[in-house]
Amino acid sequence: MFQVLSNDTLAAQVHRLVVEAPRVARARLPGQFVIVRLREGAERIPLTIADADAQRGTITLIIQAVGESTRDIVAVPAGGSIQNVAGPLGKATHIQSWGRVACVGGGVGTAVLYPLARALADAGNEVTTLIGGRSASFVILRDELAAFSKEVLVTTEDGSLGTKGFVTAVLDALIADPARRPAAVFAVGPLPMMAAVAERTKPHGIQTIVSLNPIMVDGTGMCGGCRVTVGGKSRFACVDGPEFDGHQVDYQELMARLKTYGEHSCRLEAAIREQEKEAAR
């Protein structure tokens, strides 16, 4: 049993849980994830470790409630517990000094981006952060990211916060400006967003790292359900990733694979649409 120490709401259906997991907290590096199973009979789901405190023995998980499993997890109050937390899994982000980097987060992907962006800033990079959301209520971690970013640029599809439109337009402007042009771009968010970012950076030869979240069961390389084609080769996101060269990923195949459980994922999409309506009200 893993104790939930706090649970607060960051945005519509997005919760931040601080969970007691001393071993994971001690071993964890930015970019890694855990597999969480709430209770007997629940699904095993991968969640990125947004932050960790090795001294206190805690990890922070930022979770968007989109399906039955995530809804159940965000409903656990402080003082409650999660039955299984296994990790840290996956490879840690390769951190080096590029000089100037852009970190692009879309929706709840911003939570995955956060530890990575902070590690990049800690390594001496000048970090420009771009956050995209459907509307203002979906923009998370803006202040936290601003604490170490040179600037935080926000875009929303409905224009309710920051620039109206997609993050790619803002990224184009950065690339076009020699004084702000990034040497590397890190993008985490919905697949179409990461594909679009990679498409923009490729002609300029800007190294682009994306973090993938395919369907997983065990998270330790045993099932192979998370395989993605990268550079023409099949790779397992759980052991070879979750971060890959964004210019090499076969996004179409991965998007198709994410829809494997048709009825299942339809339910997820319907749930997201429902939440959007609620947020709009």
Add this chain to the structure above:
Amino acid sequence: MTPGKPTLTPKERMAISRVKMREQDAGARARNFKEVNQGLDEYAAMEEAKRCLDCKKRPCVAGCPVGVRIPEFIVKIAEGDLAGAAAIMREDNALPATTGRVCPQEKQCEELCIRALKGEPVAVGWLERFIADWAAAHSAPPAPPAVRTGRKVCVVGSGPGGLTAAGELARLGHDVTIFEALHAPGGVLRYGIPEFRLPKAIVDAEIANLEALGVKIECDVVVGKTVTVPELLKEFEACFVANGAGLPVFMKVPGENLKGVYSANEYLTRVNLMGAYRPDALTPIAKGPVAVVFGGGNTAMDGVRTAKRLGSSRAILAYRRSRAEMPARVEEVAHSEQEGVELMFLVAPLELLGDERGWVRAVRLERMELGEPDASGRRRPVPVKGSEFELPCDIAIVAVGTSANPLLTATCPDLKLNKWGNIEIDADGMTSIPGVFAGGDIVRGGATVILAMGDGKNAAGAIDRYLKTAPPRDEPGRP
């Protein structure tokens, strides 16, 4: 039945014919996940036990990777001394209810049985299963040994190899902790072997027996990630690595990432570990009218029989060699055919074809013929030119093996590996790091439950000898 000296002559024993296993009706069981074999009753078991000649050479014992004293427990059954038989079994085999169900007896004890020379061997596996189930129902769980050594040993992985080593070490009085990566212990017994062959209640009971012996099991610890072997060695004086098979091997043919294409590991894990066969399960599994499984081993058999039970009207096993070369247990192959599984021999996949939504719709196969023997001694399959054909399918399951798990070894650089990434060991099962032993699939690269158990048993003995030569640490945990 009164226990007493058996009075049958060898001739009378020879006259008894081999017992029949009660089985769930093939038509019914092809639609459910309940166990196929129903076990022997006491009378049938005693009759079968009387078939054993209790011969001097005991070839069956030599054929058993964990060295169960087979004639001794069988004689006890014949005498009606079931408690005595159970006591022998418990001393020799940590997981008898499991091995009695999943061992390839026809290639081990039963193959060597003297009675197999003329007729059918003694049903050693069925008797083992009988006495293990009898013990589970009638005897108290084992108690920890009175004498504790205070020596701390850890085991990585709670599959058959790890459980066996842990049980042996606990019986020797050592303080044993198993670390398991998944949320439930059992390894392949839990995620791999289906309910209809090895009910999970049996696995639970076997593990409960080990816990009663004093074995501690910690789940959700991915050794290599959560903690490393060098870190464990600060707390434990010896370590047995039995973290099992690793990444599933794919066939490297186009279309393997289409939807509806699974590794056998994923398919079986969803069904067995996550319970996807239950209507109320949260973990989904794709189903379809035609399922094709590639491979010829026990994992392939488990996959194809599971697909049949999940409702595929055609569940087809496609194997590139012929029936004679199949590594699967003979009993499983026979059961699968009774259940309506189609066995397609001498075919190899060239490509998986998809529909417009990215789902597999067919496999393009090529016929093979057997050529000269290869390194494994089996005749090598050779493609027949111009024999390609398409087989429509909705689900495709790849069961062609696994490669070494890299998670533990990647964070333990001193561990010597072979070119395939498997851990190298000496005759005692010790690795290149003193005090670190290894066995099972991480060493063998894919074998059977019983071979992993044999490794666990051997390593436990070697660890015990190692601890006797190494001085105890003053303060365990503070090197």
